[in-house]
Amino acid sequence: MVCKVISSDLILQAQDKAKIGQLPDYIPWLSQADPNGLAIAFISLDNQLESHGNIEQIFPLMSVIKPFVLLYLLEQLGEELVFKKVGQNPSNLPFNSLDQLEIDNGFPRNPMINSGAITLASLLMGENGFNRCEKLRFWLNKQAGCQLFLSETILNSVRSLPNFRNQAIVEKLTAKGYLENPELALDTYNHICCLSGTIIDLVRLGLLLVKGSDLILAKHCQIVREIMTTCGLYEASADFAQKVGLPTKSGVSGAVLTLIPEQGAIACYSPPLDAQGNSVAGLWLVEHIASLIC
Template sequence: MNLSAWVQLAKIQAKQGRVADRIPKLAKANPDWFAAHICCKSGKTVSFGDTASFFPLMSVIKTFSLLYLLEHFGAETVFGWVGVEPSDAPFNSLEQLIADRGYPRNPMINSGAITLADKLTGKDASDRTLLFCQWLNQLAGCQLRLDEIMLASVRLTRSTTNEAIANYLAKTSHLENPETALDTYEQICCISGGVEDLALLGKLLACENGCLSAQNRRIVNAVMSTCGLYEASAQFAVRVGLPMKSGIGGGLVAIVPGEGAIACYSPTLDTVGNPVAGLAFVEALSQKLELSIFG
């Protein structure tokens, strides 16, 4: 079986999902779009599908805000702010945050990501987003940028759940300024690019480079493995065996440690909020090529 056959298989499965509709601009995505980009340590790349598609990273960015803060503040400080426990509740669960007394379970769910957005360096939300985006582009050699139209759409339909999460985090002294934290979180989720940009970001985590601490890369990959696909993380650790992170914008990145990264874009999501076709494609690839990190 070749790559094009796996793509066709993934696209057939995509029909089981649906495009995210809470944010008006996201709802306009064509459910048939599919793109993938594979970049290897050697420099070899493989790209196919609707590769000109430009999409917001949404929750995929959580992986890289964690990396950024680990590099700037160190693991001990960062894990004073958020935990590393997997969650079996939805990614935007306020109930779980309350049960945990305001200490976010992990950086890959909204409570953890909003908390970390509050810690990014910069004088205000826009400055933080710009500095963070520049850091990623410089390190990975990609061309990410803030999609202002997507951000306007997000602000138009601001999640009341996220507002409640931010307010509870502030009430329990885990946030200093809930409005700035939420504004920063919404902006970084609207950092956008194509599958090649996302694969280059993934390659930062996959391969040794002189710019990032090996320990921080290992930490981020471990957290992705256990938490990156929300409550479906354990299921896909068994089926795929690669650190992965998804976003409701349709992005998915999979890390093959020491080898490279696989990035996919497919807008239809399953009930958990993960891209159906992207996961089906990475699963087929991992199983056929025996890519699982678990040997």
């Protein structure tokens, strides 16, 4: 059982590791997060739950929503259409890299970086960003048994400062014909990144990708897991896959979700980030726990 390896000492070590990380400064809400805040949860295939830390802490999923957008669209639209719009190849460049788009002639390399996620957001159905986000939220809550909600506070914080890099990505995608309504695509992307919840909500989402459901094709879960393994941590993905070998996705809020095949899922939250935008303490915890239970 994972509860035998997530010790208080392990958490204290992770909090110490977090001190070398930095809070992101381009979203005011994230820059004001408690750098000492930490929560971790494990859920097994039979729904046994073990959690530590501040499990009541609310945080936005940010990029951790990306695997679930992919899953939702695979279910709604099918593989052929989805992968005409976005690739499945890893990138060695940052998650918001314009150089990667230039190298690929405007084609989004994978769904886990911003260009791919914005493109997939453009495929969600609904008349505006809010309605599109609500349909995704309702579906995920129903499938995973979680209670995600859209945080207007965090959405307003995201909107309060211009994200010139994402705007440039949208312009490039539009110029190359991958977006028809760039403003709606970016607004939808901003909405879905602000879907929020607790560490328990996040770990239940992870369990959905591990065990699936009668209403989701097992192949679609497998595709998402594979892309998480190769692309989920941006340019750190290959190194982490070699060391740990588990499907993992991070977000700049400090969230990390890791899937353990045939066992369950681990979710971590610790806001300080490394240079690649991944939670320092989260990745450290996952690596150490994986070495004990895998």
